[in-house]
Amino acid sequence: MSGGVNGVTLPPELQAARLLLAKERPYLASASWALQPVPKPGLGTLAVDMYWRIYYDPDILARWPVEVIEGVLYHEICHLLRNHAERMKDFHPRLSNIAVDAEINDDLVREGVKFPTPPLTPELIGQPENLLAEEYYAALERLEQQPSAGETQDQGHTLSASPDENKTGKSFQAKDGFPNSQDGDSKNSQSIQGGDGNGSDSLPSPGSGQCGSCATGQIAPWEDGPPSKESSAGLSQTEGELIRRDVAKQIREHANGQGSLPGHLVRWAEEKLNPKVDWRKKLAAVIRYAVADTNGATDYSYRRPSRRHSQVGKGDVIFPSMRCPLPSVAVVADTSASISENMLAQTLAEISGIFKSLGHREGIHVLAVDRTVQFCRLVFRPEQIQLTGGGGTDMRAGLDAAARLQPLPQLVIVITDGHTPWPEHPPKGMKVIVVLSGDGPVPNWANVIHSKSGDGS
Ligand SMILES: [Zn+2]
Structure with missing residues (x-):
């Protein structure tokens, strides 16, 4: 440019x-x-x-x-x-x-x-x-x-x-x-x-x-x-x-390196990078819970985190201790025609939040799905994601594809407005969290987080 x-x-x-x-x-x-x-x-x-x-x-x-x-x-x-x-x-x-x-x-x-x-x-x-x-x-x-x-x-x-x-x-x-x-x-x-x-x-x-x-x-x-x-x-x-996320990161780096910055920009950047909206906290809590659960008897919350890494004020520390191997996570993003540009931007922000939840240590399989799987890749940064789509909606295709990934993801997070058919039975071996931005129906075997109330921008 x-x-x-x-x-x-x-x-x-x-x-x-x-x-x-x-x-x-x-x-x-x-x-x-x-x-x-x-x-x-x-x-x-x-x-x-x-x-x-x-x-x-x-x-x-x-x-x-x-x-x-x-x-x-x-x-x-x-x-x-x-x-x-x-x-x-x-x-x-x-x-x-x-x-x-x-x-x-x-x-x-x-x-x-x-x-x-x-x-x-x-x-x-x-x-x-x-x-x-x-x-x-x-x-x-x-x-x-x-x-x-x-x-x-x-x-x-x-x-x-x-x-x-x-x-x-x-x-x-x-x-x-x-x-x-x-x-x-x-x-x-x-x-x-x-x-x-x-x-x-x-x-x-x-x-x-x-x-x-x-x-x-x-x-x-x-x-x-x-x-x-x-x-x-x-x-x-x-x-x-x-661009907003990039600027927020630049501001944080600048603040960490040289200090002098207007307070409003620092506050904005922290809010951008650590959204404090309640439902995101809830999602983080559900992820943590699901992760602890999929790892068997291990309850991470009882592991003593290093004091240095868990200072108050360093943002939401979602996993108190990040020492254990994390389970593999997949995100199925609804990119069908009913999802607006703005909702896609929101989806991207949520995936960034999920990266943060996982401490940025692991890649996440991201699947962009409308009627079929349009994009499927193990990504390590939100910038690698292409939220392509625009056709009809069938999240069953996304869950099917997730079930064929190697290794099998233990946790699948579906981000959708809910206007989609769902499988009748829960997928085997994977926990499913649905982040629901619309008012469509969600199967009772999935854990649902309603994201509509908080925009967090
Ligand atoms: Zn103006």
């Missing part, structure tokens, strides 16, 4: 900003280099979509100092890393964008990051720092539902001017900062795409409440839509998830 993506040679200003960002924050380099440049003359600014495309107006680049372009890149990458598109996709895009900007910008302002326009901060919406976007969103919704004197509320509950005008008397560019303020009811992407796209109100304003679908998960009028042969190149959810 040497600047030639989409047949576009990166303009020198953007290249310089990217180099500066990589120099000051080397752990963000892979995210920064993954951005796919798309020139948009007349856009008046920079914007990033949920497919890791960066739209830029060549004219504006020449007018902004390189530190400002760098600041915008950093800000937008934070949206992508924090997976705001996925987290906010069901919410109102205008309020979402304000909420996610508030979540990011208190951190970046503390770091002295430069913005093209005054950044939208928690203070500006009358909220404390360090909350999650979801919390800011709830506060904004409450604010919007409050009847406020002297406001033109011609279209239901529209936050028709900046909330801080009510609260603090400050203003942060109410017009540019509040996209779609004319179509206050546009809860879905259709109405936004179908919007008139008129005038400056619909132009992006990075860091000031209008950043593109990287922030909201909903496609803005100036964006190219999902990547296809006809459109500009973009990244899939799965590719995005791999």
Whole structure:
């Protein structure tokens, strides 16, 4: 990816900003280099979509100092890393964008990051720092539902001017900062795409409440839509998830090696690499239990782990002692057509978690299965996995194939939405755990973990 993506040679200003960002924050380099440049003359600014495309107006680049372009890149990458598109996709895009900007910008302002326009901060919406976007969103919704004197509320509950005008008397560019303020009811992407796209109100304003679908998960009028042969190149959810994991690892290495790092990035990386969502803990516990069980009388939990390796705060130590040979594990991943890109990305994250559970010491057989087995390989890193598929669903094919592996896996973890036929009887010699993301039926001989409730991104 040497600047030639989409047949576009990166303009020198953007290249310089990217180099500066990589120099000051080397752990963000892979995210920064993954951005796919798309020139948009007349856009008046920079914007990033949920497919890791960066739209830029060549004219504006020449007018902004390189530190400002760098600041915008950093800000937008934070949206992508924090997976705001996925987290906010069901919410109102205008309020979402304000909420996610508030979540990011208190951190970046503390770091002295430069913005093209005054950044939208928690203070500006009358909220404390360090909350999650979801919390800011709830506060904004409450604010919007409050009847406020002297406001033109011609279209239901529209936050028709900046909330801080009510609260603090400050203003942060109410017009540019509040996209779609004319179509206050546009809860879905259709109405936004179908919007008139008129005038400056619909132009992006990075860091000031209008950043593109990287922030909201909903496609803005100036964006190219999902990547296809006809459109500009973009990244899939799965590719995005791999970059997130890579950046998280880089951050951890950087923190271990040299120390100095913004706290929010360290916290994000640890959460990414050690998800604390309950059902994952449950899965880990079930794996541990199954492993102990398949190893006969050995109960690992009574083995005294080395103190050095079991410090509190080193993340979830799933196997208290890792000294014993681990049983062989296979993962059957449902890759049928009913599984969305996002669910595949989630599957990949779960397999990474399973690697972690097993202490990264053993390979895992991974089988990507729709109606038949599409991919079957002993892998040692998530990057080796190809989640190919897209046809009908039959997890029986996956379990059959797992039963023929050498050596026979003692534990098979099936990740599926459950819309599949199952074998009538449990496979011989293998324990089966089903990680269920949907509402399909699961046989009573399998141990089921419901993953739907926690996204953990
Ligand atoms: Zn933003």
